[in-house]
Amino acid sequence: MRDVSIIGAGQVTVGELWDQSLKQLAYRAIRAALDDARAEKVDMLYVSNMLAGTASEQAHLGALVADFAGLHGVEAVKIEAACASGGAALRQGYLAAAGGLADFVMVCGVEKMTDHRPNAVVAGLAMAADADYEVIQGLTFAGINALMMRRYMYEYNLKHDAFAPFAVNAHRNAATNPYAMFPEPVTTAQYTRARMITPPINLLDSSPICDGAAAVLLCPTDIARDYHPAPVRIKASASATDTLAVHSRRNPTWLAAAESSARQCYAQAGVGPDDIDFFELHDAFVIMSALSLEAAGFAARGEGTRLALAGEIFREGRIPICTMGGLKARGHPVGATGVYQAAEATLQLRGQAGENQIPGARLGMIQNIGGSGATIVAHILEAS
Amino acid sequence: MRDVSIIGAGQVTVGELWDQSLKQLAYRAIRAALDDARAEKVDMLYVSNMLAGTASEQAHLGALVADFAGLHGVEAVKIEAACASGGAALRQGYLAAAGGLADFVMVCGVEKMTDHRPNAVVAGLAMAADADYEVIQGLTFAGINALMMRRYMYEYNLKHDAFAPFAVNAHRNAATNPYAMFPEPVTTAQYTRARMITPPINLLDSSPICDGAAAVLLCPTDIARDYHPAPVRIKASASATDTLAVHSRRNPTWLAAAESSARQCYAQAGVGPDDIDFFELHDAFVIMSALSLEAAGFAARGEGTRLALAGEIFREGRIPICTMGGLKARGHPVGATGVYQAAEATLQLRGQAGENQIPGARLGMIQNIGGSGATIVAHILEAS
Numbered sequence: 001m002r003d004v005s006i007i008g009a010g011q012v013t014v015g016e017l018w019d020q021s022l023k024q025l026a027y028r029a030i031r032a033a034l035d036d037a038r039a040e041k042v043d044m045l046y047v048s049n050m051l052a053g054t055a056s057e058q059a060h061l062g063a064l065v066a067d068f069a070g071l072h073g074v075e076a077v078k079i080e081a082a083c084a085s086g087g088a089a090l091r092q093g094y095l096a097a098a099g100g101l102a103d104f105v106m107v108c109g110v111e112k113m114t115d116h117r118p119n120a121v122v123a124g125l126a127m128a129a130d131a132d133y134e135v136i137q138g139l140t141f142a143g144i145n146a147l148m149m150r151r152y153m154y155e156y157n158l159k160h161d162a163f164a165p166f167a168v169n170a171h172r173n174a175a176t177n178p179y180a181m182f183p184e185p186v187t188t189a190q191y192t193r194a195r196m197i198t199p200p201i202n203l204l205d206s207s208p209i210c211d212g213a214a215a216v217l218l219c220p221t222d223i224a225r226d227y228h229p230a231p232v233r234i235k236a237s238a239s240a241t242d243t244l245a246v247h248s249r250r251n252p253t254w255l256a257a258a259e260s261s262a263r264q265c266y267a268q269a270g271v272g273p274d275d276i277d278f279f280e281l282h283d284a285f286v287i288m289s290a291l292s293l294e295a296a297g298f299a300a301r302g303e304g305t306r307l308a309l310a311g312e313i314f315r316e317g318r319i320p321i322c323t324m325g326g327l328k329a330r331g332h333p334v335g336a337t338g339v340y341q342a343a344e345a346t347l348q349l350r351g352q353a354g355e356n357q358i359p360g361a362r363l364g365m366i367q368n369i370g371g372s373g374a375t376i377v378a379h380i381l382e383a384s
Numbered sequence: 385m386r387d388v389s390i391i392g393a394g395q396v397t398v399g400e401l402w403d404q405s406l407k408q409l410a411y412r413a414i415r416a417a418l419d420d421a422r423a424e425k426v427d428m429l430y431v432s433n434m435l436a437g438t439a440s441e442q443a444h445l446g447a448l449v450a451d452f453a454g455l456h457g458v459e460a461v462k463i464e465a466a467c468a469s470g471g472a473a474l475r476q477g478y479l480a481a482a483g484g485l486a487d488f489v490m491v492c493g494v495e496k497m498t499d500h501r502p503n504a505v506v507a508g509l510a511m512a513a514d515a516d517y518e519v520i521q522g523l524t525f526a527g528i529n530a531l532m533m534r535r536y537m538y539e540y541n542l543k544h545d546a547f548a549p550f551a552v553n554a555h556r557n558a559a560t561n562p563y564a565m566f567p568e569p570v571t572t573a574q575y576t577r578a579r580m581i582t583p584p585i586n587l588l589d590s591s592p593i594c595d596g597a598a599a600v601l602l603c604p605t606d607i608a609r610d611y612h613p614a615p616v617r618i619k620a621s622a623s624a625t626d627t628l629a630v631h632s633r634r635n636p637t638w639l640a641a642a643e644s645s646a647r648q649c650y651a652q653a654g655v656g657p658d659d660i661d662f663f664e665l666h667d668a669f670v671i672m673s674a675l676s677l678e679a680a681g682f683a684a685r686g687e688g689t690r691l692a693l694a695g696e697i698f699r700e701g702r703i704p705i706c707t708m709g710g711l712k713a714r715g716h717p718v719g720a721t722g723v724y725q726a727a728e729a730t731l732q733l734r735g736q737a738g739e740n741q742i743p744g745a746r747l748g749m750i751q752n753i754g755g756s757g758a759t760i761v762a763h764i765l766e767a768s
Contacts, residue, residue, distance in 0.1 A: 001483060001484055001485070016721060017699055021516065022487040023516075025402060050443060051437075053435075053437045053438055053511055054437055054438070055509070056515060057507065057510075057511055057515050057519070058511055058514075059434060059464060059466050059508075059511035059512055060464075060465060060466040060512045060513075060628065060754055060755055060759065061464075061468075062465050062472075062625065063465070063625045063626070063627075063628050063754065063755060063758035063759045064514065064628050064758075065626045066625045067625065067626075067628050067629075067632070067758070071625075072625075072627075073624055073625060073626065073640070073641065073644060074624075074625060075622075075623040075624055075625065076465075076625050076759070077464075077465050077472045077475075077476070077623070077759070078463070078464045078465060079461060079462070079463065079464075080444075080461075080462045080463075080464055081444060081445060081446050081447070081461050081462060082443050082444040082446075082447075088446075088461045088676075091461075092461070092476060095480055095485055096479055096483075098483060098485075099385060099479055099482060099483020099484065099485070100385055100483065101385070101479055101482075101483070123441065124437070124443075126441075127437055127442055127443035127444065128443055128444045129444075129628075130442075130448065131440060131441050131442040132407075132630055134675065155519060238459075239459040239461070240457055240458075240459055241446065241447045241450045241451065241455075241456075241457060241458060241460050242447070242451075242457065243451045244444065244447050244448045244451050245451075248451070256457070257457065259763075260457060264628075270551065278639070279426070325640060350574075370444055370447065371447060373445055374444060374447035374448075374451070374490075375444065375446060375447045375460070382602065
């Protein structure tokens with residue numbers, strides 16, 4: 001397998017982008033990634049998306065985006081793994097480049113959630129869960145996360161405000177990210193008083209419904225410097241699954257697929273959690289932040305919120321998370337999220353993260369989750 | 385890149401399978417492929433599907449199928465390229481095995497089209513076309529094919545009955561395929577009198593709405609004989625795109641992506657059309673059979689129907705097509721179709737196609753089309 005690097009990253013500012021279609025958003029991200037790489041060549045295109053069929057009545061996004069982005073005739077395909085679609089597409093793109101099939105591989109995540117028929121997005125997001133065993137009982141996706149959070153609070157004897165640092169950190173970091181949907185800090189008091197969604201999850205425990213697109217351009221590391229002076233190497237890539245329905249898991253408060261994919265990444269990279277300088281985790285709901293920190297080896301079991309309360313997840317802490325705002329405050333255009341994580345980590349590892357820069361960041365882990373832990377894709381990226 | 389072979393193939397008989405869910409169908413195909421290979425190991429699972437979100441309100445089929453098929457924890461992802469999803473998944477699975485990422489790669493196509501809300505399938509299939517430029521005008525997918533067929537008939541001065549041999553051949557071959565939905569021969573007279581769908585397309589010009597699943601298990605060729613005595617080698621693999629909207633093409637009766645993907649395959653395999661013993665093409669509508677034969681180099685431009693009328697597409701002819709019934713008569717469970725083609729070609733190249741056997745078949749081409757030619761994936765398979 002060849003060594004592969006990211007040579008270009010592009011992002012569209014996340015928001016309610018009523019005036020832009022799926023293909024326009026994808027095009028803008030691809031154009032930005034090409035410009036960033038000072039490259040014009042794309043041999044293969046991977047598009048990640050979850051909801052276009054439901055929300056935009058459009059399938060076949062590989063050919064759609066290739067056509068609209070001017071990549072005429074280029075091989076293109078769509079990858080879907082619910083909210084882990086972006087990470088899964090990055091991994092497929094990495095495989096294509098590493099395996100020697102293609103030199104210049106574009107990975108573009110795009111999601112449009114604000115144009116839709118009534119309830120299409122709530123119903124669409126629930127498709128990440130098991131239709132036959134979970135959704136048929138009336139569970140929404142927020143509802144499943146609420147059950148997991150409640151169980152976690154019971155097991156570890158926690159109050160709701162133990163999760164406040166996750167929301168505060170995400171919003172603080174988004175405040176200085178030009179691509180973030182909610183560039184406003186929030187306080188612990190605001191968090192505590194936020195409107196209830198589904199107990200114990202309130203508005204500030206939840207990531208938003210939004211539109212966005214991000215893209216990264218990959219190529220073999222040995223030619224990467226011909227395009228960008230600071231390529232970011234993909235040092236490890238892994239993916240694992242767990243049961244789709246949470247009730248089928250031995251332990252509903254343990255992300256087995258996060259543990260497995262993180263371990264595979266550590267083994268591939270020859271590093272451990274102590275070597276990771278920042279962690280872009282998948283904070284679709286705050287409970288996922290705690291579970292991810294534990295399963296990926298940054299906190300002991302049940303200690304995720306304590307790590308956060310000790311300030312270790314902030315930019316100055318031991319393991320900064322969601323350094324550009326995370327899903328909570330940069331936004332969570334679901335099928336695009338994993339590619340946003342890759343683009344953000346690229347900026348961090350180039351030293352281009354502005355006020356959000358983690359000083360001296362050399363190794364970053366990104367982790368993208370589909371469903372409530374059923375598909376988890378992890379990568380370790382390294383500065384050159 | 386490592387050499388890769390198919391060591392197991394499984395098919396579910398296509399039909400209106402009201403009593404079986406998506407995951408049950410996928411499980412049956414995977415189980416059959418594992419039994420065929422006398423293997424139990426799967427390192428990676430690719431699932432192809434187009435309509436589950438629309439018709440079954442279920443996304444995230446990678447994790448869903450891995451879970452239900454007993455492949456606990458295994459990496460899994462869904463591939464979608466409209467009706468070319470199956471071929472695209474086969475290609476991604478091939479890349480994973482060829483690139484050295486995984487040894488045992490399961491590719492499973494599954495589609496459930498008969499359980500759905502009113503019009504969900506007609507609307508779902510239209511998602512293969514351009515929502516903004518084609519579908520918004522009221523075009524259905526059959527409608528787009530009808531426009532292409534009418535144009536082709538005008539350009540080459542053909543009557544409707546010139547296409548009869550495609551339907552007759554497909555149904556004749558399906559009659560002796562135990563996995564076919566319509567195992568009944570049809571006559572030219574029946575073809576001519578069939579009920580009109582959208583002029584000039586009638587019922588026997590069209591493939592059916594149906595359910596099905598198929599799977600193939602891949603592994604490196606150098607260990608393939610440890611599992612199956614007659615592995616089938618993937619000698620070439622290629623994919624290309626064209627504009628999504630037919631009106632954007634320079635020539636609406638030429639499948640540029642079929643030409644490109646077939647040429648790439650011929651170059652990889654070091655062969656030409658004359659070396660191919662049979663061609664599993666994508667006869668979603670009969671017009672596609674004519675266009676595919678031309679673009680893949682088996683007939684001159686405008687001569688596709690003449691090749692068929694001369695009998696050359698039948699089992700005894702120069703280039704047998706749809707040897708197990710094709711999309712028309714085996715059935716077209718859209719996201720599964722490309723994997724059915726691979727499973728059928730595997731039987732042909734092992735000499736296990738029964739009454740449908742092409743004597744001495746050594747090389748087969750399979751071609752899977754998404755939309756009306758926007759994504760085309762081709763493979764050349766070789767007997768061992």
